[in-house]
Amino acid sequence: MIHREGNRLLIIAGLLLAGIVAAGWVYWPAGAWLVSIVCAGLAIFLLYFFRNPVRSLLTPSAELVYAPADGKVVVIEETTDPEYFKDRRLQVSIFMSPLNVHVNRNPVSGTVCYQKYHRGKYMPAWNPKSSLENERTMIVYQAEQHQVGMRQIAGAMARRIVCYLKEGQQVTQGADMGFIKFGSRVDLLLPVDAEIKVAIGDVVKGNVTVIAKI
DSSP states (O other): OBOGGGHHHHHHHHHHHHHHHHHHHHHOGGGHHHHHHHHHHHHHHHHHHTBOOOOOOSSOOSSEEEOSSSEEEEEEEEEEOTTTTOSEEEEEEEEEOTTSOOEEEOSSOEEEEEEEEEOOBOOOTTSTTHHHHBSEEEEEEEETTEEEEEEEEEOSSOOOEEEOOOTTOEEOTTSEEEEEOSSEEEEEEEOTTOEEOOOTTOEEOTTTSEEEEO
16 A cells, blocks of 8 residues: 555656656667666655555554554653653654655544644754754644653655644544655653653564553
């Protein structure tokens, strides 16, 4: 299944690549096979990048926080959030390489009580400063008795963050909430008494891996 964010780009890229292949056969017959192979490789990569695997939650739960993205856990630390919470939070950061699924999903069910987009830099997403200095969107969910924060963060390659959520919206755990194109990072900001279920270096999957119990 292809994510809707890829539909327009894939059509444009498909037409462009088809034109390049056709021009190769007309103007450079000796190298046309090489051109065709390279263009086919690019098309396959784009299809792979915009894939959207169907993953239904096996155990929806108000106590569990599921991974909002595919990738590798690169940060688990206590930090202070200066934007919304103004207090100490447990931060769990997931780095998404260009080969990961780039769909973002709601880690909890509840109400979106805060959503704000920030322009910023494009430092590598693994840089600790990227959480507060890169282009990003901050979302806060009111999940029963707890609030869970989430940042979508652009990286050195990612130049577009898409967030479908609005303040006051009721959301369901596991549903698609956005997309980040071409490498990025997602931060979760959890209550300090949350029980973390992952370790640094773990590879996680959205809607599959439990990040924490609150």
